[in-house]
Amino acid sequence: MMSITLRNMRAGKGRAAFSISGVAAASLLLAFVLALYRGWNDGLVSYIDGTDADVWVTQKGNDSFFAPSIIATPLLVALQQAPGVTSSSSILGRRLKLEHDGDSWDAYLIGFDPQGLGGPVNVKSGSGTPKTGEIVIDSVLARKSGIAIGDEVKAGLRQLKVVGISSGGNVVIAQLSFVSKEEARILVGFDGYVNFALVKAEPGRTQEVVDDVNTRLPGLSAYTSESFASNSRQVLQSSLLPILQVILVLSFVVGAVVVGLTVYTSVLEKEREFGVMKALGTPRLGLARVVAEESAIACLLGFIVGEGANLLASSLAERAVPQFVTEVKWVDVATVFACAALMAVVASLIPIRRLTHVDPLTVFKA
Amino acid sequence: MSDTKLRLSNVTKTFPVAGGSFTALDGVSLEVQSGEVVAILGPSGAGKTTLLTIAGALRRPTSGVVEVAGEEIQGLSQVELARVRREKVGFIFQSFNLFQALTALENVQYVLELHGLRGRHARARAQQVLTMLGMEKRLHQRPKDLSGGEQQRIAVARAFASGGELILADEPTANLDRERSIGLMELLRALSRDLGPPILMVTHDNRVQHLVDRSFWLEGGHLKGVEPGQRQDY
Numbered sequence: 001m002m003s004i005t006l007r008n009m010r011a012g013k014g015r016a017a018f019s020i021s022g023v024a025a026a027s028l029l030l031a032f033v034l035a036l037y038r039g040w041n042d043g044l045v046s047y048i049d050g051t052d053a054d055v056w057v058t059q060k061g062n063d064s065f066f067a068p069s070i071i072a073t074p075l076l077v078a079l080q081q082a083p084g085v086t087s088s089s090s091i092l093g094r095r096l097k098l099e100h101d102g103d104s105w106d107a108y109l110i111g112f113d114p115q116g117l118g119g120p121v122n123v124k125s126g127s128g129t130p131k132t133g134e135i136v137i138d139s140v141l142a143r144k145s146g147i148a149i150g151d152e153v154k155a156g157l158r159q160l161k162v163v164g165i166s167s168g169g170n171v172v173i174a175q176l177s178f179v180s181k182e183e184a185r186i187l188v189g190f191d192g193y194v195n196f197a198l199v200k201a202e203p204g205r206t207q208e209v210v211d212d213v214n215t216r217l218p219g220l221s222a223y224t225s226e227s228f229a230s231n232s233r234q235v236l237q238s239s240l241l242p243i244l245q246v247i248l249v250l251s252f253v254v255g256a257v258v259v260g261l262t263v264y265t266s267v268l269e270k271e272r273e274f275g276v277m278k279a280l281g282t283p284r285l286g287l288a289r290v291v292a293e294e295s296a297i298a299c300l301l302g303f304i305v306g307e308g309a310n311l312l313a314s315s316l317a318e319r320a321v322p323q324f325v326t327e328v329k330w331v332d333v334a335t336v337f338a339c340a341a342l343m344a345v346v347a348s349l350i351p352i353r354r355l356t357h358v359d360p361l362t363v364f365k366a
Numbered sequence: 367m368s369d370t371k372l373r374l375s376n377v378t379k380t381f382p383v384a385g386g387s388f389t390a391l392d393g394v395s396l397e398v399q400s401g402e403v404v405a406i407l408g409p410s411g412a413g414k415t416t417l418l419t420i421a422g423a424l425r426r427p428t429s430g431v432v433e434v435a436g437e438e439i440q441g442l443s444q445v446e447l448a449r450v451r452r453e454k455v456g457f458i459f460q461s462f463n464l465f466q467a468l469t470a471l472e473n474v475q476y477v478l479e480l481h482g483l484r485g486r487h488a489r490a491r492a493q494q495v496l497t498m499l500g501m502e503k504r505l506h507q508r509p510k511d512l513s514g515g516e517q518q519r520i521a522v523a524r525a526f527a528s529g530g531e532l533i534l535a536d537e538p539t540a541n542l543d544r545e546r547s548i549g550l551m552e553l554l555r556a557l558s559r560d561l562g563p564p565i566l567m568v569t570h571d572n573r574v575q576h577l578v579d580r581s582f583w584l585e586g587g588h589l590k591g592v593e594p595g596q597r598q599d600y
Contacts, residue, residue: 011467281452
């Protein structure tokens with residue numbers, strides 16, 4: 001069927017452009033925030049997942065990567081002897097500043113055993129097994145700082161040579177950098193303690209190891225790698241999600257209001273034409289369709305423009321601010337599309353209601 | 367099928383006004399047959415438009431019987447009234463009331479699609495009717511690019527294209543000069559004769575009296591016939 005809506009929108013290009021821009025801006029914001037959230041979320045979890053540990057062990061009561069955890073090393077012996085454990089490693093972690101050429105950057109330093117678990121998960125260039133006096137930095141840190149392999153950075157009182165660059169260690173507040181455990185002990189400054197233990201379990205015995213540690217070793221808490229990642233993600237989500245949700249709701253409202261107002265104005269301006277349609281016997285559904293189509297077209301085009309702008313904005317943002325790691329997932333594209341569709345519905349409600357008040361008898365006024 | 371396309375029997379229409387009611391139509395009876403052109407004349411405020419809106423199923427009468435192409439409308443719902451208008455009535459408005467965003471062809475196509483004709487069939491039929499009215503070179507023009515006379519022709523095409531059984535015209539010559547008025551009336555007569563639906567028009571323009579089959583005078587809500595050859599002036 002011929003679309004009177006398309007003709008109306010073509011005749012009122014300015015208003016249509018305004019309407020589409022409103023939805024595009026809202027879609028861009030929705031898509032960008034979601035992409036940013038995914039990037040941060042996955043950046044954190046990719047390290048925990050990538051360590052290849054089956055079980056993460058922390059100080060009793062701690063349940064995430066972000067909670068301070070101190071484990072006395074004698075407990076590691078008991079852990080190693082627990083039934084179902086094939087091997088265990090430990091890491092030392094601490095937030096500190098890395099200095100280079102007069103600038104400094106926050107980094108989360110992890111000391112690990114080169115033969116064990118907990119090292120860099122994805123070495124992009126150079127070595128992934130730093131020796132004493134060496135460091136592997138995250139690619140996001142490398143991009144934002146300009147530090148390259150071969151450069152020297154200062155960590156505390158130590159001068160460390162960059163021997164490798166890894167990815168997957170962007171945890172929002174800092175990027176993971178890796179040193180040997182000996183180097184970490186020098187930097188952290190205390191013996192006899194580690195922060196986390198990472199356990200490989202015999203096949204099919206992961207939960208058994210977790211239960212055994214939790215019941216038999218006082219002072220330790222054990223989690224499957226999945227639940228530890230989930231808990232850590234939860235910490236991030238509990239602090240960031242409310243903010244993101246507010247932004248998402250505001251974007252949605254702005255988009256719906258812009259489209260709703262422009263469509264409503266369009267109905268007011270074309271009240272006489274809607275009166276003519278009524279006089280000619282256009283069914284109510286047909287009238288509502290004209291309004292709903294205008295909202296839907298504006299929202300669909302706005303969604304397409306907004307998603308396209310998001311790809312561009314994400315790429316530009318990552319270049320300008322490397323820790324802005326974004327990730328576009330199909331599920332998020334679908335979410336933004338669903339939001340745009342919902343915007344179209346919400347934006348149509350009041351204009352359609354207005355149509356019921358249009359009097360077809362107005363067409364007899366000269 | 368009956369030849370009577372419009373029957374009004376003792377129709378009364380009153381409107382509430384402050385402190386009482388106003389009677390716009392008072393016991394009006396009228397029949398319009400296929401192929402004839404009937405004019406309702408009368409001064410402003412006589413109730414001409416009220417009569418037209420009732421005949422066109424846009425309003426229900428307060429009392430009396432209104433039959434449009436065989437269907438009584440006084441008890442119908444708004445949805446059913448819209449169906450009657452869509453299926454049985456074609457309108458020609460004083461100010462044309464064309465859709466400004468649509469071309470001449472699309473304006474006519476719109477009512478055909480309301481009738482269920484789809485896509486190229488609707489387009490072909492619209493083109494055929496407009497060509498019949500001499501508008502074949504203006505098919506793709508928008509109303510703002512057309513003269514008043516041309517816009518009126520599109521309005522006429524729209525009214526007749528849908529194949530309705532009754533055409534109602536509100537002051538169809540009001541915006542036209544004498545020559546164009548005569549041309550339009552001749553066109554309406556020819557269309558009614560060739561295509562069948564009768565035309566009921568309300569007008570101030572007493573020049574049309576000798577160009578219609580029958581004319582009536584409406585004043586104070588009362589309708590009376592005007593004898594052929596008897597010119598009613600006001």
